[in-house]
Amino acid sequence: MKEIQLPVFLLAEEPTKPIDRDVFIYSPHYQSLVLIIPEDEKTVLLNEEMRKKPRKTFYYQDEVFELIVIQNNILATGGILSPEISEEEFLNKAWKFWEEYVIWEDSNIDDSEISQLN
Numbered sequence: 001m002k003e004i005q006l007p008v009f010l011l012a013e014e015p016t017k018p019i020d021r022d023v024f025i026y027s028p029h030y031q032s033l034v035l036i037i038p039e040d041e042k043t044v045l046l047n048e049e050m051r052k053k054p055r056k057t058f059y060y061q062d063e064v065f066e067l068i069v070i071q072n073n074i075l076a077t078g079g080i081l082s083p084e085i086s087e088e089e090f091l092n093k094a095w096k097f098w099e100e101y102v103i104w105e106d107s108n109i110d111d112s113e114i115s116q117l118n
Contacts, residue, residue: 035070038065054068
């Protein structure tokens with residue numbers, strides 16, 4: 001029998017939105033939501049409230065991504081389902097999850113952007 005484990009991170013997007021829809025990382029362990037902004041694809045203007053939220057810029061090959069914690073329960077839930085961590089550590093872990101996904105996507109999508117898995 002397979003034991004079901006709660007994942008630390010989940011990739012989340014709204015599939016009914018246009019192709020340029022926002023992509024999020026959700027953490028059930030920390031009940032927090034991270035917005036991923038690929039900076040080379042579009043210009044995103046953040047309002048004052050969003051600019052105050054914890055965020056960090058990361059690089060993958062020639063791409064730049066801004067990760068912003070838009071629902072923040074990191075400090076409140078740390079220690080319940082996962083160890084207590086800082087917001088910066090949380091963003092680093094979310095980035096590691098996203099980077100692993102992008103690497104997987106790069107190796108499973110061909111030049112025509114059609115999945116090799118289907």
